[in-house]
Amino acid sequence: MEKEIYTKEDIYQAMKFTEELAKEYDFSPNEILKLQLVTEEACTNSHEYCEKMNYKSFSIKWAVTSKEIEILLRQKGSSFPLVQQHEINKGKRGRGIPLILNIMDEVWIKEDQDHIEFYMRKERGV
Template sequence: MEPVIMIRTMKIMKIADILKAMDTTEELAKEMGFLPRDCLFLRLATEEACTNAYEYCKKERRFPFNVFWKREGYKFKIIIKQKGGCFSIEPSDVVNTGMRGRGLQLISHIVDHVYVKQVGNDVLFCMCKCKKYLSEE
């Protein structure tokens, strides 16, 4: 079993920090050897997850929140940690045409595994993308 390696952490307080988190995701995904298309989509997933957390933290006055990047063998994990209650992710292939609410659905189609976990007073939003070997692509 491959060890989990914490690659980076970042505290998010303002919108500019989200842009830095997006850059970090893209940089780390490139270092892991993800295809340019996957790097772009992981950047987008980071943006969506951080924007959701930012809007919640702003509304509830619960700043900051944190982003963690981890590597476990061929798995790249992006974890958003914020104060608050757990929420659910309902997988659906029905297209949401409303003004809001497409971010989680989009993320679930970008990454290979996504889940939410309550840990004490914190909620962890975890996204995992697996690096495929050349023979699988």
């Protein structure tokens, strides 16, 4: 499934879709909440970047099995560092990427000409 994100309402719908997929594949309530949070953080970062650069949208795609869920965002732009912080960020901004890195089992960025793909994977707990 793939969805184009234009507005904050679209982000909410992406969070709901993440929840529905994770429930369907028996992720725990705790995992579902974290997956929704990751979806919200990643989408909000992309949405704010797209607004700043006057890009109209970005896309999000899901792949799920009984063992894992993968979430992929694709947007115009260039790569950015994925840095795990070991200190608590008490500022108003900048907690999204460290949060995503802490929750997900695998996170990486791939540059594709003038786009980037932000990939996140989480294995289902047993």
